[in-house]
Amino acid sequence: MFAECWVAALIDVVFEGLLVHDGEAITDANERVARMFGFDHPSELVGLPWHALLAPAGRRASDERVRKGVEGRYRTVCRHRDGSTFSLDVNARETRYEGRRARIVAFRYPGDGPPGSDPLIQKAAALDRTVQALAETIEQRDSFTAGHQDRVSRLAVQVADRLGVGASTLATIRMAAHVHDIGKIAIPAEILMKPTTLTSEEFALIKGHVAAGHCILQGIAFDGPVAEAVLQHHERLDGKGYPAGLDDPICEARVMMAVDVYDALSSARPYRAGVPPGRTIEMMQDGEAWLLDAEVVRHLAAVVL
Numbered sequence: 001m002f003a004e005c006w007v008a009a010l011i012d013v014v015f016e017g018l019l020v021h022d023g024e025a026i027t028d029a030n031e032r033v034a035r036m037f038g039f040d041h042p043s044e045l046v047g048l049p050w051h052a053l054l055a056p057a058g059r060r061a062s063d064e065r066v067r068k069g070v071e072g073r074y075r076t077v078c079r080h081r082d083g084s085t086f087s088l089d090v091n092a093r094e095t096r097y098e099g100r101r102a103r104i105v106a107f108r109y110p111g112d113g114p115p116g117s118d119p120l121i122q123k124a125a126a127l128d129r130t131v132q133a134l135a136e137t138i139e140q141r142d143s144f145t146a147g148h149q150d151r152v153s154r155l156a157v158q159v160a161d162r163l164g165v166g167a168s169t170l171a172t173i174r175m176a177a178h179v180h181d182i183g184k185i186a187i188p189a190e191i192l193m194k195p196t197t198l199t200s201e202e203f204a205l206i207k208g209h210v211a212a213g214h215c216i217l218q219g220i221a222f223d224g225p226v227a228e229a230v231l232q233h234h235e236r237l238d239g240k241g242y243p244a245g246l247d248d249p250i251c252e253a254r255v256m257m258a259v260d261v262y263d264a265l266s267s268a269r270p271y272r273a274g275v276p277p278g279r280t281i282e283m284m285q286d287g288e289a290w291l292l293d294a295e296v297v298r299h300l301a302a303v304v305l
């Protein structure tokens with residue numbers, strides 16, 4: 001066990017990311033760990049559940065190690081503040097801090113270098129930049145769709161996290177949701193923004209955005225089915241969605257389609273007010289649960305209500 005006076009001194013001087021938690025919440029952290037996870041200042045971490053820094057797979061591995069009393073050094077999957085996942089080497093020990101039992105956890109980038117020194121992390125960062133560039137492309141033209149994609153991505157990550165999906169599925173959902181309407185770049189703005197009923201020709205054009213999005217994304221070497229999830233995000237479980245009328249869309253698309261519907265209904269548009277969150281969930285559960293994945297909607301309700 002570290003001497004308590006050492007812990008206080010180490011927090012400020014070591015080059016590794018360092019935090020202390022009481023088994024639940026973070027009680028102290030240094031600047032480096034704040035930067036590693038995308039926070040501006042260590043004080044933003046204090047009080048957060050320490051599990052919030054880990055992807056579901058990382059949480060399970062950490063809990064298992066604490067239970068077996070074999071903490072020490074290990075590599076785990078962490079979660080950045082923006083929802084992205086990345087690997088860090090962790091070294092954890094029991095200690096006393098501010099008069100109580102606590103755990104001190106040190107974080108280090110694999111290979112003892114910042115992101116970029118590990119080829120896998122380098123590739124993940126390049127894909128993130130690509131997705132961001134695509135999301136910004138649509139923002140230049142259609143700020144409503146850009147905001148919608150951003151909200152759907154953040155919410156979809158929270159829902160997927162509650163569903164307990166693995167780190168790679170979580171990353172696919174985050175990226176696919178962030179660009180799920182990229183294909184709207186091919187649709188005239190006056191049709192996208194039309195406040196009155198669309199003609200059947202106009203609706204057919206709008207429906208084409210999923211195939212256009214798939215076409216844009218399929219050439220990018222994502223590790224997961226990002227292009228497929230975008231292609232399927234308007235499918236429905238009764239087979240009445242589009243473009244293919246699938247009744248068994250992939251898990252990534254099931255999460256996106258529910259969150260997409262929620263955000264579309266609950267957000268205000270220039271020509272109508274947004275539906276309140278509680279009423280939106282009721283509409284999704286009562287009227288159309290058979291169209292959407294009921295388990296996804298249940299977790300979505302737990303996040304937004």
Ligand SMILES: [Fe+2]
Nearest residue numbers: 180181233234
């Ligand atoms: Fe869409």
